[in-house]
Amino acid sequence: MKKFSILILSFLAIAAITSCDDNDSEEFNLNTNTAGEITLSPGSGAFEVTEFNGDDLAERFTWNAISLEVPVQIDYTLQMDTDMGDYSAPQILGASTETNVAVTYETLNAAAIALGGEATVASNYKLRVVATTADPAVNPIVSNEVNIIITPFAAYPFSDLYLVGAATEAGWSNDNNNPALFRDPANETVYYYTGYFNGDEFKLLSTPGFWQPQYGERNGAVGVNDGGGSDPNSFAAPAAGYYDFVVDVDGVTNSSEGASSFSITANSTAATAATYTTVGIIGDSTPAGWGASTAMNQSSFDPHKWSLRNVTLISGELKFRANDDWATNWGSDTEFSGQGTQDGPNVPIAPGAYDIFFNDLDGRYILIPVQ
Numbered sequence: 362m363k364k365f366s367i368l369i370l371s372f373l374a375i376a377a378i379t380s381c382d383d384n385d386s387e388e389f390n391l392n393t394n395t396a397g398e399i400t401l402s403p404g405s406g407a408f409e410v411t412e413f414n415g416d417d418l419a420e421r422f423t424w425n426a427i428s429l430e431v432p433v434q435i436d437y438t439l440q441m442d443t444d445m446g447d448y449s450a451p452q453i454l455g456a457s458t459e460t461n462v463a464v465t466y467e468t469l470n471a472a473a474i475a476l477g478g479e480a481t482v483a484s485n486y487k488l489r490v491v492a493t494t495a496d497p498a499v500n501p502i503v504s505n506e507v508n509i510i511i512t513p514f515a516a517y518p519f520s521d522l523y524l525v526g527a528a529t530e531a532g533w534s535n536d537n538n539n540p541a542l543f544r545d546p547a548n549e550t551v552y553y554y555t556g557y558f559n560g561d562e563f564k565l566l567s568t569p570g571f572w573q574p575q576y577g578e579r580n581g582a583v584g585v586n587d588g589g590g591s592d593p594n595s596f597a598a599p600a601a602g603y604y605d606f607v608v609d610v611d612g613v614t615n616s617s618e619g620a621s622s623f624s625i626t627a628n629s630t631a632a633t634a635a636t637y638t639t640v641g642i643i644g645d646s647t648p649a650g651w652g653a654s655t656a657m658n659q660s661s662f663d664p665h666k667w668s669l670r671n672v673t674l675i676s677g678e679l680k681f682r683a684n685d686d687w688a689t690n691w692g693s694d695t696e697f698s699g700q701g702t703q704d705g706p707n708v709p710i711a712p713g714a715y716d717i718f719f720n721d722l723d724g725r726y727i728l729i730p731v732q
Contacts, residue, residue, distance in 0.1 A: 399424050399504035401490050406507075407483075408469050410514040415467035422454075423461040424490050424504055433494050434458060441472050444485035444508065452476060454488070473511040480515035480711055481676055515711070517730045519544060519697065522552050522576065522608070526563030528598045530662035536570040540666060541718045542608070543725035546695035550611040555628055555722050557663040558604050562595035565608070576610060583613050583621035590615030596625065603631035603722075631665070631722050637683040640667045640721060644679030646710035648672070654685050657719060669717040671731050678707035681719050681726060691724045698727040 401424045408419050427435050439462045440451035452472035455462030478484050490504040523539035524531060531537040542552035542565070565576040575586045577593030584593030598604055605628050612619020641654030648655050657667035681701055682690035691701030696709045701724035714731040 399427065399490050399492055399502055401488065401504040401507050404507055405509060407510040407512075408466060409483075409512040410466045410470040410473075412514060412516065415465065415470065415514075417466055419464050419466045419469050421461055421463045422488065422490075422507075426460050427492050427502060433496075436493050436495075437462075438491045438493070439464070439488060440491060441469075441476070441486055441488050443476050444487050446476070446487070448489070469511050470513050473513040474515065478511065478513045480513050483510050483512040485509075486511055517697070519549055520567060521727070521729050522565045522567060522610075523569055524554065524563055525566050526595060527561035528558040528563040528596075530660060530666075535566055535572055538668070538670075539566065539569045540660075540668075541716070541727055541729060542606075543700075543718070543720060543727050544698040546693075546697075546699045548609075551607070551609045553723075553725060554606045555631065555720060555725075556603065556606075556666060557631075558598035558601065558606075558625075560598055560600040560602075562597045564593070564595055576608070576613070578623070580618055582618035583608060583610055583623055584618060585610070585613045585615065587615055596623065598625060599627075603628040628722075634665065634722055636664045637689070637721060639685060640681060640683050640719060641685065642669065642672075642679045642717065643682055644677060644707060644710070646674045646677030646679050646712075654682060657717070665720060665722045667719040667721065669715075671714055672717060673714050674710050674712060674728075676712045677710055679710055680705075680707055681724075683721065691719075691721075691726075693724075693726075697729075698725075700725045 401422060403420065406420055422439055424437065436456060436458060437460065438456045439454040440448055441454050442448050442451045452475055454464050454468055454472060473484065473486065476486070486509050488507045488509060491501050493501045521544065522542045524542070525535055525539055526533060529540065531539040542554045545551040545553065566572065567574040573586050573588040575592055576583055577595050578584065579593040586592045604625050606625045608623040610621050613621045639656055641656045643649070643651060643654045645651055655669070655672070657669045660666035680690050680692040690704060692705035692707050693699035693701045694706040694709065696711065699708065715728045716731060717726070717728050719726045
């Protein structure tokens with residue numbers, strides 16, 4: 362009789378468990394570990410992302426495990442938001458069924474940029490871990506918050522083009538201080554060059570010192586050999602003189618001209634335009650600050666072209682000005698490339714080493730990071 366009673370009690374216990382309805386399951390909380398909390402560590406950190414450490418481990422974030430009274434898989438998600446955010450749209454740094462996530466500098470960088478972070482500017486963020494199960498009726502557990510500081514890095518996102526050929530200052534040398542074209546600040550496939558050309562042929566290179574990628578004329582538009590195709594034809598200046606050259610490389614591949622186009626038209630005013638004794642950069646990002654101009658080098662081929670190679674700039678602003686005087690100066694509010702105007706705004710600068718090119722005929726400039 363005693364054994365029979367035990368069997369009856371066991372049956373009733375099993376029946377009680379299996380008869381729970383949906384409302385019962387909604388009352389179950391995922392907080393059955395001893396403290397009812399997840400503790401995320403380390404408790405703080407500061408991370409500076411650079412051009413070189415993106416693939417490196419920034420931190421392995423860890424937390425204590427959740428123990429449930431019933432066997433079920435627990436998923437942990439490491440979330441990040443700004444220090445003032447509410448996690449309504451967090452960045453996910455990682456997810457795991459284990460109690461740790463390894464996070465690289467590149468992952469932190471992408472999350473910081475996505476949350477509005479600015480390159481080279483240290484900003485405050487916060488992290489938390491959220492533990493969940495597959496059952497949406499089971500309430501999650503949220504860990505403590507960890508405060509971190511991230512200084513993001515923004516890689517240079519643009520492709521640049523350089524002149525080569527008998528019509529140009531560099532001749533047919535692919536590594537002869539080849540002049541850069543000036544990229545449109547609003548359309549990264551469009552480039553401009555207003556300047557002097559010999560009456561001869563020329564092409565465009567992506568990287569000085571290398572013949573590919575190489576751009577030229579193909580089927581009345583633009584073609585490219587990126588190293589796996591055939592060389593395009595040359596562009597040509599009809600006769601020696603000043604020209605406006607505009608090229609759009611949109612969609613160009615080895616096998617397709619895409620939506621590309623180009624034009625080279627005579628410029629009727631450049632030959633009589635004012636020339637300057639000096640043009641320099643000035644501003645709190647430049648070597649001499651706002652106190653003096655740092656002189657640029659004037660081209661002997663075209664006196665309206667100025668360049669400065671491998672100059673180190675700090676975070677700040679700059680302008681271009683002629684003859685070490687503010688009577689003639691150029692500025693614009695676009696970073697890396699733009700078209701300066703007289704008394705225009707200061708050019709924003711991210712710190713780094715740059716090759717700088719300036720054209721006093723139209724105020725166009727381009728700053729190309731030194732690799």
